[in-house]
Amino acid sequence: MLTRRGFVAVAGCAICSVAGFGASEAFAQGAAATTANGVTRKVLSRVDGPAAGYETIIMDVTLDPGAVVGRHTHPGIESTYVMEGELELPIEGRPTTIAKAGDAFQVPLNTPHAGGKPATAKTRLMVNYIVEKGKPLASPV
Numbered sequence: 001m002l003t004r005r006g007f008v009a010v011a012g013c014a015i016c017s018v019a020g021f022g023a024s025e026a027f028a029q030g031a032a033a034t035t036a037n038g039v040t041r042k043v044l045s046r047v048d049g050p051a052a053g054y055e056t057i058i059m060d061v062t063l064d065p066g067a068v069v070g071r072h073t074h075p076g077i078e079s080t081y082v083m084e085g086e087l088e089l090p091i092e093g094r095p096t097t098i099a100k101a102g103d104a105f106q107v108p109l110n111t112p113h114a115g116g117k118p119a120t121a122k123t124r125l126m127v128n129y130i131v132e133k134g135k136p137l138a139s140p141v
Contacts, residue, residue: 038067
């Protein structure tokens with residue numbers, strides 16, 4: 001089971017990796033980016049853990065102006081840092097907010113949410129997922 005201490009340890013490692021203090025096979029191989037509907041996703045790191053049955057995935061995500069990510073869930077925690085631009089963020093059970101460069105947010109396990117780009121410039125996100133291994137990363141709802 002994923003504990004708060006385990007999550008904090010992994011989040012700290014993710015921050016170090018993003019800042020360039022660590023390297024993974026994915027960094028070394030230069031994983032290819034995929035683009036669909038104005039959203040480009042590049043997996044920077046994908047490793048087993050922090051606990052048995054879980055994996056940690058770090059992605060660099062870019063949304064083109066006006067791009068929208070449809071309503072979906074994840075089989076784990078999503079932690080996101082907005083590196084550039086802004087993102088309209090409807091998360092079930094919370095008021096819709098605008099996350100701007102420098103903001104961070106978390107989406108709990110299996111919580112429906114979406115994302116959109118209301119402005120005219122791109123949005124760039126650093127996303128960390130700690131999810132159940134073997135399940136789809138995202139499921140539409």
